[in-house]
Amino acid sequence: MALLTVSKVEKSFNQNKVLKKIDFQISKGEVIVIIGPSGSGKTTFISSLNFLNKADSGKMTFKDKQINLASPKKDDVLWVRRHIAMVFQNYNLFKNKTAVENITEGLIYGRGLSKEAAFKKAVQELKKVGLEEKKDYYPSQLSGGQKQRIGIARATALQPDIILFDEPTSALDPELVGTVVRDMDKLAQQGQTMIIVTHLMSFARKVATKVLFFDDGQILESGSPDQIFEHPQNKRTQAFLSAIAEDR
Amino acid sequence: MSFSKIIISLLSGLPNTLTLLVFSFIFSSLIGILVAWLSLQKDKVSRGIARVYTGLVRGTPPLLMLLLTYYGLPKLLSFIGIDSNQWAKIFFGIFGLSVGWGGYLAEAFRSAYLSVDKGQILAAYSVGMTDQAAFKEITLPQTFSIAIPNIENLLIGLLKATSLVYVIGLADMYQNATSLSNVNQGVFQLQIFVILAFIYWVIALGIEWFFRDYRRRYVHLNG
Amino acid sequence: MDFHFMVQSLPQLISVVPVTLYISVIAIIIGFIFAALIAIIREKNIKILSPICAFVVSFVRGTPIIVQLYVVYYGLPQFLYFLENSGVNVRPNSLPQIFIAIFAYSINASANLSESIRSAYHSVDHNQYLAALSVGMKPSTGIRRIVIPQLVPNLIPNFSNFFLDLIKDTALVYNIGIVEIMGKSNIIASFGFKYLETYLDALFLYLVICFFFGKILQITESVVRKRVFNKKSRPSRGYEPIRERKVKVEGE
Structure with missing residues (x-):
């Protein structure tokens, strides 16, 4: 099916x-x-x-x-x-949010999680891509590869079907x-x-x-x-x- | 007082308005280029002069600038022994507006120059252009392109500022409107000023149309 | 030049500075509120209202402020008479000049600031908005949390320029009988024909006022920019702090 x-x-x-x-x-x-x-x-x-x-x-x-x-x-x-989540060619991380916040935004406003639950999940996702220590960094302070992996984390955190x-x-x-x-x-x-x-x-x-x-x-x-x-x-x-x- | 009578009366001030606009624009652009050039020099004195001038002009109401020119310039000139009492008022109008607007144009030129992609100049050198050639062929035209939107706004601002020359007794469109309104003792005042506003607006639209047309024609340059 | 006169008249001029500031500040606040509304109407292209706003903005931006001042000065009482004749309870005769001035400058501010807001809005990368949508945010949420915070730092320079222009434009209200810096200068100067001296005093005051507000807005801009884009060393909220540990990250 x-x-x-x-x-x-x-x-x-x-x-x-x-x-x-x-x-x-x-x-x-x-x-x-x-x-x-x-x-x-x-x-x-x-x-x-x-x-x-x-x-x-x-x-x-x-x-x-x-x-x-x-x-x-x-x-x-x-x-x-x-x-259905998306990972963009130019990462498109929210410039005015930290790495961890980039992930929580979707969880809180897209999925309706509470702030605490969203943070827990976001940090977990960052751990999975090995970028936990950069969680409070802004996109402007990260390399392209780091940004893209956070972009992927942002998408996977939503546990999308596709x-x-x-x-x-x-x-x-x-x-x-x-x-x-x-x-x-x-x-x-x-x-x-x-x-x-x-x-x-x-x-x-x-x-x-x-x-x-x-x-x-x-x-x-x-x-x-x-x-x-x-x-x-x-x-x-x-x-x-x-x-x-x-x-x- | 009929509609057409009002318009004719107001438009009789148009030549002065346009003269002020065109000449002030030319002179303030020249001042602007000079000051922008000074602000980009390596030595502190030049940059200091540029900064002081721009700071002064940005903090002065155009009205005050005109008044100071009218009362102050003769005094300054008299120190060099020039008697300016017979000079036409329009000269003071143009001078005051030029000095006042030059600061804004300097800012526009300066920021446009700084926005030109550095890679462009590197590419010019890499094909063997001299400094002057690179400047003339690449930097200057691109600076101009980038500055155009700002210049359009400043030109319209200058148009509006010409209405202030009434303060030195110069008969432009606005001055005609006030005399007309005084003569008619308050009966047609609203109409007079509304029509005056429309005339200015039409000129402003004309300026905008001109710039839009220019942009359309040269859109391939600004990509 | 009579320097003694200059020093003497300065306090008299300073006494009317509050009038200048009062008009400027009230007008910019009212103007900003309406500017935001106009910007929203124009960006959302709301039927009927949007083209009306476009026309009014173009008209107000294309006409000298002094002409606008007189249009309001002559027009507002007539409008109020019209309302009174239609039964609305207003008192056209007791319209204070300062109200007229604030009304005219507020309209001017709304028109000009609406353009500044729109240009700051467009300066934010459209992809940021798309990214917000892609994580399932409602469009309004995306605008609120992602676009507007990035719009504000870009708005401040234009806002600052306009505010300084507004302060300088208040130099024209003496024409309708309000005594602020220019009005007072004319009064003082006429006593002894000391025009140059008085105007230089006025220049000094305007420079100080503009420098002051310009500086405040400049500092505001850098503070806001830092807060929006680069809040370094702010610990994450709601969580136990992660222990300092060297994390081995592949390939970085």
């Missing part, structure tokens, strides 16, 4: 069709990686799943609830956002990518359902249960990591993969 299904998702920006009737489905525990060239609509797609970007049309079934992507009810939107990752390592220096990747790997092994947009092919091969190739607003090919990386069928998939050959 699929956890999340969306069908016929469409989105245009100024006459430009960015998402062309996309159908997508993910089950509990799956890790789906989305690859593809820039501008293919990957970010627009996943941000439409938590309504940070409103699609022009499409239907969503999440945890057996049906929601219209183009005109969702306000309560439905809040409900979805409290069960976590969306929008190119989580693209803004990081190469030597910091490893730490973030390790955290994401751990999450996958713990059974977290994840949708990841990334350029890291080796990571994708290791952790994905399914890989989707996105191009020009459509899913051109989908399959297991082996199928996509070793035996791509679609010409454009092949072209894309050989263009980033050094990452494999």
Whole structure:
């Protein structure tokens, strides 16, 4: 039984069709990686799943609830956002809150926890990513890798059904990518359902249960990591993969 | 008193208003560039002069600036032996407004200059440009682009400030309005000033339109 | 130049400084409240009200304050007469000038400050708001806890500039008969034609007032900026302190 299904998702920006009737489905525990060239609509797609970007049309079934992507009810939107969390490319940590507060904000205002319970949980999450001692630090005082791991902690603290990752390592220096990747790997092994947009092919091969190739607003090919990386069928998939050959 | 009569009467002051606006803008820009340049120098004396000037101007009401110019400048000039009693009032108006607004323009130029991305200058050097070339081709145009929004606001502010020259007896649009209102002994006062306000507003809109058009045309420069 | 006269007249001028401050402070407070309302109306694009606000803001920002002062001076009594004729109980005849001044300057402040608030609001990275939504906060909560705290430090410089301009603009109210610094200067100066001396005294007072308020706002800005973005060494609340321990962190 699929956890999340969306069908016929469409989105245009100024006459430009960015998402062309996309159908997508993910089950509990799956890790789906989305690859593809820039501008293919990957970010627009996943941000439409938590309504940070409103699609022009499409239907969503999440945890057996049906929601219209183009005109969702306000309560439905809040409900979805409290069960689907996001990790951003540019971390987007709240600049005016400390590391620990970044996590408690969502717990208190998104999940309704009490201040004490939220703090307990937040510190626990920071421990998990090894950043407990930075809990009172502000984002401006932290490195990119630290910020991103706190970004991940902020998402996992909410215990969401699905976590969306929008190119989580693209803004990081190469030597910091490893730490973030390790955290994401751990999450996958713990059974977290994840949708990841990334350029890291080796990571994708290791952790994905399914890989989707996105191009020009459509899913051109989908399959297991082996199928996509070793035996791509679609010409454009092949072209894309050989263009980033050094990452494999 | 009919609507059109009021407008004609007020507009007869427009030439003075516009003259004050244009010349004060030119001179205050020149002063602004000079003071901004001083404020960016290495030696303390230049920077001190710039700071004192800017501080003085930021703390002085434009009205007072005009009055001080009108009463003080002749005295200063008389020390150098120049007799300014015959000089037209408009000169004092332009001088007072220029000195008063120069401080604001200096701030606008200075902060725009400091906002230019340092990487741009490094890139210019890396392709072999000399200091002067880099300044002329890269720094100066970018400073100008960044400063434009502020300059637009300051120009509109200057437009409004021209109404203060009544205090030295200069006949601009505002002065015409007050004489008109006095002559009519309170009957049409509200109409007179509302119409006057609209005239200023239309000019301000014109300035805004001009700048918006400029921005639209050169949007590729400011990306 | 008569320095003796300057020193002598200074206390007389100082005696009316409270009038200048009174008008400025009341007008900025009222103006700020309405400016916030206008900013909200315009950002939310509320039907009918938003374009009206846009027009009023553009008009007020595009006309000289002295003209606005006279429009209110002549217009407000007429408006009150109109209300009285329609049965509302007001007394147009007893409208004190200071009320007119505060009314006019408050409107001016509302228009100008609403633009400052809007520009400070837009200066906050939109992604901060998206991040707030992504953890499930309601939009209003996100704005309240994340956007507004980051907006305030960016607002203060513009606010400070406008407040100083407002104080300087009060130099015009002598035109409607209020005796503040400029009014008093004119009165004193006319006694012996000592214009330059009196005006220099007035200049001195304005400089002191502007310097004082400018400094206070500057300090406020750095305090607020520190509080919002960088509250170092503040222990976390509600928890037992974590023991000082070197935590081995991978890769950092």
